[in-house]
Amino acid sequence: MFDSPLSASAYEVLGVAVDVTEEELRKAFRTRLRQTHPDTGGDAAVFVQVQRAWELVGTPEARAAYDRGRSGRPTAPEAQFSADWSTPRTRQDTRPRARSSGHPGGWRRERYLDLMREWVGRGTPLEDPYDPQLVRSAPREIRRLLADALAEEATARTIADLGMGFSVWHDVAAAGRGGTLDDKLDHIVLGPSGLYGVLSEDFGGPVGFRRGEITGPAVPGAPVSDLLVRMRTVARAAGVRFSGAIVVLPDDDLAQPITELGKVRGMPVVVAARSALSTVLRRGVTGARDIGGNEVFDIRTRLDQSVRFV
Structure with a gap:
């Protein structure tokens, strides 16, 4: 945490x-x-x-x-506060991976770097934008961009490990209420258990739930409602029906790994800890519509043809 x-x-x-x-x-x-x-x-x-x-x-x-x-001086494996927030390296792994399109966390990383340069000052060289001491001294809105990028990348790694039976689209454009560039759907996941819109978040602390929404002192707005709006936008454009919605949060911010929020505006919603995401995607969300046979290929084709990336 x-x-x-x-x-x-x-x-x-x-x-x-x-x-x-x-x-x-x-x-x-x-x-x-x-x-x-x-x-x-x-x-x-x-x-x-x-x-x-x-x-x-x-x-x-x-x-x-x-x-x-x-203090920024981790000395060995014993130093427990050091962080590596730089862009993750490509893993050399020969196992079959999920079919993936888009760049998870890419938009937010770019935005983070732009704002970090502005905050430090254009005339000041930015030697390491991911130095933990520098990051933690930055304004919260800048740190939040990096936190969300890391969250999206962690989700992408989990989905990739599910294997070739799954397809995923990252950083999907979904111009919703305001039509701004950051109106995006973090991930769309298609697998044997259904088609899901997935939001990867890190609010920086424990959260609660009330009437189908995520609550907490650091939770801005209505993340579940916003996720559903963006899913509907993508669904209309692609001519597909989502089976459910999943919000992925850090393990330590949840009292239990999987919380079913029931149907919110007619859509089954579950909040999952990062370590439980694989379980949720493999078994499906309670109340979600199963997808099988030729429908999987039809949905994949429709999304490939209609999805735009931010």
Whole structure:
């Protein structure tokens, strides 16, 4: 959870300063456990975050390693805060992969780099735009672009590993309400279990659910509703029917790996942790319409002919 550009540090999760004493750190941990424990009305996802934060800084050795990583000087495998957010390299893998089109996370990476250069200053060389210290000092709207790009890339890797029975289109143009360039559908996934619109997100903290929507202090707008609008736009253009919608979030931001939201505006919706995405795509979403036989090839052809990429 602490490797996201949006995530709070272990100290912020525990509610203490970085120079707090060991005794004060221990007292803060116990207080946060009581405050967040589900049995006393706390948020289960936040409770897990508190436990993870303590694992990172709860002993002098772990804390020293964590602090070295925070300072940008990771020394060895022990440094747990270092991050590699650069563009992922192409893996040399001979296994059959899912059929893929488009560039996952590409639009947001480009936008991130443009805004990072503006923020640093045009006259200042930007030696490493992915340096963790530089990233974490940037405004949240810039960090959010990188976080979402990383989320999309992680989803793309998971789908690719599902094999040749699946097809996926990334960064699909879906001019919706405002008709702006960033009105896009992160992924369209076609497989034996159905045709799904997929949103890859990282809000930087635990989320909740209310009336078929994702809620939380860092959740902007109505992500599920926006996803459904974009899916309808693509469906009309391609002449296809989606089986369901999937929102993929970091594991630590969810109290349970799979949450079925039921039908939202007539569309089955599920929120899945990244580690559970393969399971959801293989077995399908509850209430989703199965696709089989020649229909798979027909849908694939229609999407290939109509999909535009941002």
